[in-house]
Amino acid sequence: MSAGKILLVDDDDALRRAVAQGLELRGLEVAAFDNAPAALKTLNRDFDGAVVTDVRMPGMDGLALFERVRAIDPDIPVLLITGHGDVAMAVAALQDGAYDFVSKPFPMERLTAALARALEKRGLVLDNRRLEAAAQAGGGSPLLGDTPVMQRLRATIAQLAEAEVDVLIQGETGAGKGLVAHALHRGGSRRSRPMVTVNCAALPEAVFETELFGAAGAAGRPSTGRIERADRGVLFLDEIEGLSSSMQAKLLRVVEEREIWPVGAAEPRHLDLRIIAASKIDLAQAVRDGAFRADLYYRLNVVTLVVPPLRERREDVPGLFGFFLAEAAARLRRPAPRLTATIRDHLLGHDWPGNVRELAHYAERVALGLPSALVADDGATPAVAESLADRTGRYEAMVIRETLAACGGDARTAMALLQTPRKTFYDKLRRHGIEIDRYRPGKG
Structure with a gap:
């Protein structure tokens, strides 16, 4: 799992302690708060983690906290913890930019899997910002580096x-x-x-x-x-x-x-x-x-x-890459590509025996979009990133399944909670291969 801090906000002392302990046992750094205003004081645009918050809390609730976090930096991932009655509300928050949600009670593996994706996304956002800053601060000389x-x-x-x-x-x-x-x-x-x-x-x-x-x-x-x-x-x-x-x-x-x-x-x-x-x-x-x-x-x-050599100052590699990438893109008269997880892993994992010259040549291949720049060290082609349509469909199927589980497979109640017309509801069941009978008592 990518490095990063988890900001956990929940006014339920027992649940907050249990979730914090579960995340820490999985190697994550957790800062836990029982109210949203205290958590907000620790956030800025450089925050390198994700926010996990309960939706229903006294004072500032989880949705209000999400709005405040989005105002600080819309790219900070926010995951919502919802009750069964908050599913429709959580779906609306997803459409507004929330990263994900889990419904109580939830297995810790479900939360940690979502956080792994969220931290990976946040890491890429911050890396791209650093690359852009390094390119702008290059001053015409790649003798860059803060080591x-x-x-x-x-x-x-x-x-x-x-x-x-x-x-x-x-x-x-x-x-x-x-x-x-x-x-x-x-x-x-x-x-x-x-x-x-x-x-x-x-x-x-x-x-x-x-x-x-x-x-x-x-x-x-x-x-x-x-x-x-x-x-x-x-x-x-x-x-x-x-x-x-x-x-x-x-x-x-x-x-x-x-x-x-x-x-x-x-x-x-x-x-x-x-x-x-x-x-x-x-x-x-x-x-x-x-x-x-x-x-x-x-x-x-x-x-x-x-x-x-570069292997003795690995922390400087991303900044140098950003400089060379911007330089190559300008020379080739094309926009600089965004950093992907595959490129970042190569930047940080490769030993760069050819040093700065090899890195500059790699940046040029990335700027050209050549397949050789996107192949992992083991020769395997990286998996294609999940499309927006696929991701939306995955969320939709998850929400329908959680709603059906919460209402015992009662279709009328599920349609009311999801605020979805009957025809649309059954179309979505067929599209996602969801069998409603499995959620009815005695059918599981």
């Missing part, structure tokens, strides 16, 4: 952005190392100058020198390397662990002296650079393993920022 580790990361970026120090960023594939590099650049004094990105892992050794350092050229036509294009700006060395030992040695002079020696040039060129490097592996361990030069590592490692 302490993300708060510290943002604070450290703000401190380092204006500092003229080199930064080493470490994190798993797709964790957002490039986003951190861009945030450092945007927040620093070199923001008006370019940030030149070099994907070290994709750079063939045969063209390493000419691509990075440039060449003196012939007939006065020199070529400018990528490093020189970053002069007075920022050089971002992404996936630096992908450099071979010889490439690392050639890059060391750039990091140490801030100068390059173009191929064929007679003298070096001095540059004004801020260097940001990123690695998806632990470079300190790579140094110990002999896979990365210690002198280059220690010169790059003035300050190290570690970007945490």
